[in-house]
Amino acid sequence: MKKILINSLLGTMLLFGSCDKFLKENPTDFVAPSNYYRNEKEVLSALSGVYDVLGKSATYGRYLFFEMDMSDQGFFALSSNTQDIALYNYDIGDTKLLNTWSTLYDGINRANMLLENIDKADMPAATKEVCRGEALFLRAYYYFVLTSNWGSVPLRLQSTKTPSEVDMAPAPLTDIYKQIVSDMETASEKVAAIGTYTHAGRITKSAVWGVLARVNLKMAGAPLKDASRFAEAKRWAGMVIDLGYHRLNADYSQVFKNHAQKVYDVKESIWEVEFSYISGSQYEEGSVGSINGIGTANTAIGYSYGAQKIMKSYYDLFQTGDERRDWNINDYYYENSPSTGKIFYTGSAAAIYYNRCAAKWRREFENSPVKSTNTSIINFPLLRYADVLLMYAEADNAMPGNRSSQADEYINQVRRRGYGKLKPGATNINAADLPAGLDEVEFQQAVQDERSKELGFEGIRRHDLVRWGIFTQTMKGLLAYKSSANASYQYGFRTAENITDRDTVYAIPRDEMTVNKLMKQNPGW
Known part of the structure; x- marks a missing residue:
């Protein structure tokens, strides 16, 4: 917290943001706010600093899709580790815990500084309002991530002016979500x-509308359980769909190849965290495909730790013909360097599950002049159209009255793509559709399964399980599979063994508890 305050007071503008297509400015450090925000260039530079938070290792550079999204899909494949956030066995002084908390509040403070000063800028009014909208949305989004991971947190809506501004009580969740929705709805009119x-x-x-659907689904679920929000979630998802611009990429695997190849298909992949290799020692790379991905020491392919293995229960979730299984979960591994050949699992080897990886992003497709060992330039998706279709279907099903035909159609669109039925030349297009006449409970289960198959390893699953109120029981349920793993992979069930109800949120970091005398620790810590 003190480090954030010092940086804020110095007015540091970090201009090498993760949005490499957004701004290419020279960095300007240690500029006082009173002497900044004078023109469009400086406002855009400050806005790039707000975006920059998305690409940090503590956020979507690594933690939010890896250590902090361990669920029923996979496990932390570093067998020597017995204590880690990813194992739900950690101390409140854990550095990852603090880094994510601090980084998100740093982003909020940057957004607050920009919002407080943007009206000083000499720039076109229309451009100014777009920037204001983006800053409002990002502030709200960072609060959404904070509340999703920690529950009630301090709600800071002004930038920090002095080092003494550290004591602030956590705001009620209802107040925080009211602010999140208000900021995002205002932003939707401006961006x-x-x-x-x-x-x-x-x-x-489209990004704002889609995230508003996600926020409202969270509000409808645990812990707030405000069922009136299902209608809002449906409304915002419907706005994305009714725009008529978006569509599913016919090939599921191509969505993720595009992230590696710097191909932007915004009809499917609506909002991404962008990573890039610049030159020499200057880069803003993440860990997508290098910490997860198909494990290999083959540098010709691109080094990957393969540090997230899959659960057999996740493999079993997929039905025959679902192409997503062998993309989310590798059905081959790589030959040793310098060969770039692949060895496919065949015969009895197909029964091997726990040595397979979360393989959605594969470095063999990475379009970079240099493939670093520990990092990659592969983009990370924050919102995809498939998610929007599934959110609409879930919200519609949960509302009073009969489920609409659109809900069935939208989940079936996602399923058809998953089974290759949107590809040119596909036949029997409706073969993968859900059975007609599912009741509300059956349809909700279908949505839950579909979200796992479609959105696996995208930093969403843990939060889905929490808002559905089934996180603890689902994680404990993994223990029924422990006997299916040989001795080499018994450690993969440590997460399930450690889970308790307190793990629906993380502990408030020790440094925050020490500095902020009004902060309250989450239950169980």
Whole structure:
């Protein structure tokens, strides 16, 4: 917290953001706010600093899709580790815990500084309002991530002015979500329309609408359980769909190849965290495909730790013909360097599950002049159209009255793509559709399964399980599979063994508890 305060007071503007297609400015350090925000260039530079938080290791550079999203899909494959956030066995002084908390509040403070000073800038009014909308949305989004991981947190809506501004009580969740929704709805009127940019790194109306659907589904679920929010979730998801611009990429695997190849298909991948290799020692790379991905020491392919293995229960979730299984979970491994050949699992080897990886992003497709050992330039998706379709279906099913035909159609669109039924030449297009006439409970289970298959390893699953109120029981249920793993992979069940109800949120970091005398620790710590 003290480090954040010092940086804020210095007015540091970090201009090498993760949005490599967004801004390419020279960095300007240690500029006092009173002497900044004078023109469009400086406002855009400050806005890039707000975006920059998305690409840090503590956020979507690594933690939010890896250690902090361990669920029933996979496990932390570093067998020597017995204590880690990813194992739900950690101390409140854990550095990852603090880094994510601090980084998110740093982003909030940067957004607050920009919002407080943007009206001083001499720049076109229309551009100013777009920037204001993006800053409002990002502040709200960072609060959404904070509350999703920690529950009630301090709600800071002004930038920090002095080092003494550290004591602040956590706000009620209802107040925080009211602010999140208000900021995002205001932003939706100000940001640019989808298609304005040639990349997916900047906030657009489609991104705001889709995230508003996600926020409202969270509010409808645990812990708030405000059922009136299902209608709002349906409304915002419907706005994305009714725009008529978005569509599913016919090939599921191509969505993730695009992230590696710097191909922007904003009709499917609406909002992404962008990573890039610049030159020499200057880069803003993440860990997508290098910490997860198909494990290999083959540098010709691109080094990957393969540090997230899969659960047999996740493999079993997929039915025959679902192409997503062998993309989310590798059905081959690589030959040793310098060969770039692949060895496919065949025969009895197909029964081997626990040595397979979370393989959605594969470095063999990475389009970079240099493939680093520990990092990659593969983009990470924050919102995809498939998610929007599934959110609409879930919200519609949960509302009073009969489920609409659109809900069935939208989940079936996702399933058809998963089974290759959107590809040119596909036949028997409806073969993968859900059975007609599912009741509300059956349909909800279908949605839950579909979200796991479609959105696996995208930093969403743990939060889905929490809002559905089934996190603890689902994780404990993994223990029924322990006998299916040989001795080499018994450690993979440590997470399930450690889980308790307190793990629906993380502990408040020790440094925050020490500095902020009004902060309250989460139950169980």
